[in-house]
Amino acid sequence: MISQKARYALRALLYLAARGETGPVQIAEIAEKEKIPRKFLEAILLELKKTGIVRSHRGRQGGY
Numbered sequence: 001m002i003s004q005k006a007r008y009a010l011r012a013l014l015y016l017a018a019r020g021e022t023g024p025v026q027i028a029e030i031a032e033k034e035k036i037p038r039k040f041l042e043a044i045l046l047e048l049k050k051t052g053i054v055r056s057h058r059g060r061q062g063g064y
Helices: 004-019 028-033 039-049
Strands: none
Touching: 004 028, 004 039, 028 039
């Protein structure tokens, strides 16, 4: 059985993969489109970043 955290992580990764190389995607956009609680998604993406699965970009045009 897959945890809810793992389900959200997979949905976020699929969303990012579908966007391709179009540039950084903000957390708010992923949370809204995938119906994932923003605070929970922030923690998930931070964990994925620490393991090297995703990269982040800081600043106004930043995202994952």
